[in-house]
Amino acid sequence: xxxxVARTGGVAGLTRSWRVDVDAEPDTESWLVLLASLPWSExxxxxxxxxxxxxxxxxxxxxxxxxxxxxxxxxxxxxxxLVDRVRSAGTAERASGRGDRPGRDAG
Amino acid sequence: MTRHVVxxxxxxxxxxxxxxFDRAARAARAGLAGWEQLAAHRDDAPPAARPPxxxxxxRTVSDAEGREELPGRTVRTEGDPPTDDVAxxxxxxxxxxxxALFAExxxxxxIDGEGLPLEATxxxxxxxxxxxxxxxxxxxxxxxxxxxxRFTASLSVIGHELAHGVTQYTTNLAYRGQSGAxxxxxxxVFGALVExxxxxxxxxxxxWLIGEGLFTDAVQGxxxxxxxxxxxxxxxxxxGTDPQPGHLxxxxxxxxxxxxxxxxxxxxxxxxxxxxxxxGGHAWExxxxxxxxxxxxxxxxxxxxxxxxxxxxxxxxxxxxxxDSDEARAVxxxxxxxxxxxxxx
Numbered sequence: 001x002x003x004x005v006a007r008t009g010g011v012a013g014l015t016r017s018w019r020v021d022v023d024a025e026p027d028t029e030s031w032l033v034l035l036a037s038l039p040w041s042e043x044x045x046x047x048x049x050x051x052x053x054x055x056x057x058x059x060x061x062x063x064x065x066x067x068x069x070x071x072x073x074x075x076x077x078x079x080x081x082l083v084d085r086v087r088s089a090g091t092a093e094r095a096s097g098r099g100d101r102p103g104r105d106a107g
Numbered sequence: 108m109t110r111h112v113v114x115x116x117x118x119x120x121x122x123x124x125x126x127x128f129d130r131a132a133r134a135a136r137a138g139l140a141g142w143e144q145l146a147a148h149r150d151d152a153p154p155a156a157r158p159p160x161x162x163x164x165x166r167t168v169s170d171a172e173g174r175e176e177l178p179g180r181t182v183r184t185e186g187d188p189p190t191d192d193v194a195x196x197x198x199x200x201x202x203x204x205x206x207a208l209f210a211e212x213x214x215x216x217x218i219d220g221e222g223l224p225l226e227a228t229x230x231x232x233x234x235x236x237x238x239x240x241x242x243x244x245x246x247x248x249x250x251x252x253x254x255x256x257r258f259t260a261s262l263s264v265i266g267h268e269l270a271h272g273v274t275q276y277t278t279n280l281a282y283r284g285q286s287g288a289x290x291x292x293x294x295x296v297f298g299a300l301v302e303x304x305x306x307x308x309x310x311x312x313x314x315w316l317i318g319e320g321l322f323t324d325a326v327q328g329x330x331x332x333x334x335x336x337x338x339x340x341x342x343x344x345x346x347g348t349d350p351q352p353g354h355l356x357x358x359x360x361x362x363x364x365x366x367x368x369x370x371x372x373x374x375x376x377x378x379x380x381x382x383x384x385x386x387g388g389h390a391w392e393x394x395x396x397x398x399x400x401x402x403x404x405x406x407x408x409x410x411x412x413x414x415x416x417x418x419x420x421x422x423x424x425x426x427x428x429x430x431d432s433d434e435a436r437a438v439x440x441x442x443x444x445x446x447x448x449x450x451x452x
Contacts, residue, residue, distance in 0.1 A: 006363075008363040008364040009363075009364045009365065009368075009369065010236070010237040010239075010369075011237055011238050011239065011258070011264060011267065011268070011318070011331065011369075012236075012237070012255075012318065012321075012331045012369070013331070013332075013350075013364055013368075013369025013370060014346060014347075015347070015363060015364075047365075049282050049283060049287070049365035049368075050239065050240075050241070050242075050282070051239060051240045051268075051271040051282060051290070051294075052237065052238060052239035052240060052267075052268065052271070053237075053239045054237065055363070055364060055365065092345075094344070094345055094347065
């Protein structure tokens with residue numbers, strides 16, 4: 001099951017994304033625990049965009065696909081834990097989406 | 108509102124895990140929600156006006172020491188000597204340079220026009236590759252050392268963040284879509300002018316770059332953005348190519364970045380550049396004056412689109428310099444150059 005976190009905005013306006021296949025991770029069950037704790041129904045309808053703060057979109061390709069869009073200041077609690085974990089364990093995708101460079105996370 | 112937060116597919120997976128994750132399964136069934144949803148502050152009224160101050164420059168720099176709590180520990184207040192923290196020094200000096208532009212060029216006392224104390228926090232977060240304005244202060248990360256250096260290293264970025272404060276206290280352009288791209292462009296315009304004013308540069312000497320020097324040597328790029336040539340600031344294997352358009356024909360339609368506010372700002376940025384170069388000399392004196400008048404006139408709606416803003420700049424140029432002036436003509440030509448011809452004075 002693929003989990004993607006995509007980040008836009010920020011003063012540089014760059015698009016960055018990171019993805020992980022939780023089924024391929026050694027600690028799949030702990031991923032599922034974290035995903036199950038995400039408060040999807042309480043995610044904002046529209047992310048609150050503040051000047052030069054990041055905007056995040058969290059997508060979980062479950063059935064159904066779940067997606068939440070959050071302003072940086074709203075990425076707290078389990079959302080923050082998930083974003084940090086995907087950035088750390090996942091693969092950073094090239095901005096153009098041309099393909100993955102495994103293991104590289106340039107921040 | 109229902110508290111159904113766990114999709115059936117995930118609940119089924121947890122159930123299969125047996126009692127190892129009993130706590131999580133119970134929590135999932137209870138519909139955990141560990142965070143508050145923050146209401147948008149955008150429609151809040153600005154803070155109540157303070158009594159006017161004399162002098163007007165009152166800076167405080169704080170150190171967040173790698174954490175995300177604000178403001179952080181105070182490390183320098185107005186009149187203190189510099190410490191050996193380069194980021195704190197750059198923030199202090201940058202606050203001063205921004206104050207100086209607005210005071211000397213436009214007679215404005217700080218970002219609210221009433222001597223508001225200027226606040227900055229440095230060393231925010233861990234490998235934090237960003238800077239922002241939080242409604243009360245500018246906040247700077249140290250970069251990640253791979254793609255980005257520390258964000259205080261660019262005076263145009265410092266000016267950009269503080270200019271968000273000026274916008275907040277004046278026209279308060281809504282941070283999405285075209286009004287958001289204008290909000291971003293106003294910050295780039297005055298950020299560039301802070302840098303040019305501090306160096307005493309003419310329009311020909313200026314780089315017209317925003318965030319020059321923030322990238323590490325590993326990145327194929329000069330800056331975050333180019334006002335003179337949107338789309339040319341960087342072209343890198345990992346970061347991609349600078350996506351900014353320089354003409355309305357190339358307006359980017361996207362859900363990302365609040366509707367591409369950092370992308371479509373290239374169009375009004377280039378308009379400003381064209382106006383400045385047509386007039387020559389120091390960009391803050393006439394082109395910058397027109398832009399300043401437009402955002403402080405009090406007639407621009409927060410939801411203004413490019414056309415409305417262009418019209419406001421022409422009104423401002425006519426009001427200050429006259430209908431047949433070089434300035435009014437330059438403003439018309441500048442907007443026409445990016446695909447927004449104006450009806451005429």
